Amino acid sequence: MIDFRSDTFTKPSPQMLDAMFTAEVGDDVFGEDPTINKLEIMMADSFGMDAGLFCPSGTMTNQIAIKCHTQPGDEVICEKMSHVYIYEGGGIAFNSLCSVKLVEGNLGRITADQVLEAINPNDIHKPNSSLVSLENTANRGGGSCYNYNDLVNIKKVCKKNNLLLHLDGARLYNALVAKNQTPKQYGDVFDSISICLSKGLGTPVGSVLIGKKDFIAKARRIRKVFGGGMRQGGYLAAAGIFALENNVERLAKDHLHAKMICEALQAKDFVGTFLPVETNILIFEVTGRFTPVALAKKLEENNIRVMAISRTQVRMVLHLDILPEQVEKTIETIQDL
Numbered sequence: 001m002i003d004f005r006s007d008t009f010t011k012p013s014p015q016m017l018d019a020m021f022t023a024e025v026g027d028d029v030f031g032e033d034p035t036i037n038k039l040e041i042m043m044a045d046s047f048g049m050d051a052g053l054f055c056p057s058g059t060m061t062n063q064i065a066i067k068c069h070t071q072p073g074d075e076v077i078c079e080k081m082s083h084v085y086i087y088e089g090g091g092i093a094f095n096s097l098c099s100v101k102l103v104e105g106n107l108g109r110i111t112a113d114q115v116l117e118a119i120n121p122n123d124i125h126k127p128n129s130s131l132v133s134l135e136n137t138a139n140r141g142g143g144s145c146y147n148y149n150d151l152v153n154i155k156k157v158c159k160k161n162n163l164l165l166h167l168d169g170a171r172l173y174n175a176l177v178a179k180n181q182t183p184k185q186y187g188d189v190f191d192s193i194s195i196c197l198s199k200g201l202g203t204p205v206g207s208v209l210i211g212k213k214d215f216i217a218k219a220r221r222i223r224k225v226f227g228g229g230m231r232q233g234g235y236l237a238a239a240g241i242f243a244l245e246n247n248v249e250r251l252a253k254d255h256l257h258a259k260m261i262c263e264a265l266q267a268k269d270f271v272g273t274f275l276p277v278e279t280n281i282l283i284f285e286v287t288g289r290f291t292p293v294a295l296a297k298k299l300e301e302n303n304i305r306v307m308a309i310s311r312t313q314v315r316m317v318l319h320l321d322i323l324p325e326q327v328e329k330t331i332e333t334i335q336d337l
Ligand SMILES: *Cc1c(COP(=O)(O)O)cnc(C)c1O
Pocket: 056, 057, 058, 059, 060, 062, 083, 084, 135, 137, 138, 139, 168, 170, 171, 196, 198, 199, 207
């Protein structure tokens, strides 16, 4: 099976497993797991931030950040298709008792003007706008990336209006590689960043939240309340360290593979609008001869798995377990459809 459903389907390589098996561990709830401590410091340092917090999932790192940055009754500004809103089980309401102001972006990206427009005036009728949450790359935007200047402009609006700025950077390394940006640039702009190790970086479990010292201290308390305090989690963190050392630059290969498959698909009569392919995600409309579900079924018969994500769209995601020869085979299969 060539599995394009998500970059979460990767399995740890023998080398990554070896790093995990040989990890030095301790009880992280007591702050005594040396491998988790190392991973947290590595991530924070590389982004020029103070501290980090290793968590079981990206949902947890996002939700902890939102909880830390808000008070009950506040409002969070985010794009209408953002993961924190549509894929985290209503967690903003459930965990933080906040409302959400949705902004319609361009491929998941919003602008400083839109943020300014979305901030409520100081009026007792209105919830207090306290946080902006951005997503980069934007999953439902087809893996789209922000231009750095647009982020700087959003930060200026946040600062001027006393709002905090969080980044759901589940696939931030894909954006860094695609846009030739640096982690430090992001550390300069955001109050907190959530990064998944279990997507394109290929680890089995884990996300890291980074930010200021006081913020991470508060986040550590909330992680415990959410049930995310792990004990000898260093076995998992070791996979993260291995991934940061070995699996970042190679993301460019996934981006190239995505463009190659996009080209093959665009030649087909049943493929409609294609979201621009900037990173490792392909989202395209399926029309005419196939419905998204029928196309997925047809490809499955050829040992290729894709995901129908709406009544009109299919998503494919490249990752490190999809090898060049499998990309070739996929392209041949598409050409024969
Ligand atoms: C996958 C993902 C997350 C976190 O998901 P988990 O499955 O909880 O790790 C957050 N944001 C985006 C954009 C994602 O794609």
